[in-house]
Amino acid sequence: MIHEKVLKYLRENFPGSIVESEEMPADFIPIYHEYWAEIAAFLRDDPDLRFDSLQCITGVDLGEEGMDVRYNFHSMTHLHKIEIRISVNRDKPKIPSIEQIWRIGDWFEREVYDMYGIIFDGHRDLRRILLPDDWEGWPLRKDYETQETFHGIVVPKVKEEWE
C-alpha cells in the first residue's frame, strides 16, 4: 500500500536514504537526515504521493539511543498518510529544516527546538516559541535539570513536606 509505495519510490530516487534493517517497521519509515530536505520536497511534489499537509512534528527523547524527530504527513489529494522518523545525535542535534516546503513547519520546528534543542538547519526564524527567550535548558530532554532562579524568582519551590 502507501507505505510500500513510499519505500519503493525513496529507494529508487534516493538510494541509501532509508535506514534499512532486517525487519522494516510497518507503520513508519526511518530515514537518514542528510537527504531530508530533498526527500521532503519530493514527498510533497510527486504526483503519486502528493503529501500536501504536514500534520505534526514531534520530538522524542529515547535516552541512550539518542533523539528522534517524527513527521506525520497526510495527502489531501489521495487521502493517504505516512510517518517519517529521523534520528538525531544527542550531542549535536541538527537536521535540515523543511519550514520552506510546508509553511506550517515553521512553528512545529520552533516547538521542537524549544523543548529538545534540536537545531533545524535553514529555518529562517529559529527562536523559542513557548518558553521565555532567556530560559535555560531543554525541558523535555530526559536529563533536564530545572534552573535555580528565573529573574530572581525561585523556580522549583520544593514542597516535599506536603506529601
Add this chain to the structure above:
Amino acid sequence: MGLLEEKFEDNIIVASFDKILSWARSTSPWFFQFGLACCAIELMATGASRHDLSRIGMIPRSSPRQADVMIVAGTVTMKMALRIKKLYEQMADPKYVISMGSCATSGGPYWQYGYHVLKGVDIVVPVDVYVPGCPPRPESLIEGLIKLQEKILNERPLTKKSA
C-alpha cells in the same frame, strides 16, 4: 437629641469624609480582565448575564490604568509572572489583587513538578483575597469579591488606619 438634629436641609448626608471615600471606593472596584487559563471561563461566566457582576458595581476593564482590582484567574507561568508584575505596577493606587483558583494561589495541579509554573502569584504581587477551587464557581468568586469590598469599606484612606 443631638446638636446637629434638623440643622440641615433635605438630601444632605453628614458623614466623615474618610468613610465616604472608602464607601465610594468599595462600591465600584473595576476589575482588570486577567484570564490566564481554565479559570478564566468561570470569570467570564461570572461577568455574564446570569451572575451579572455589574450589579455589585464591577465592570471589566482591559487596561491596567483603568482598573482597581486585578483578578488573576488561572495558571501563572514563569513567563507571565514578569508581565503580571509589570501590569500590577501600571495600575493606579488604590489597587487590589484577587488570586482566583488553586493555580494562582499555590500552583494548583502543578504545585510540585511544573517547572514552568509559578507556585502562587503572591510570590510576585501582594494578594488581598484568595478564592479556592479548581475552578471556583461564580458564587465563590462573588463571595471573594464581596469580601474584598468589605475590606475596602473598612479602610480609612485618609487616616491610614484600617479597621
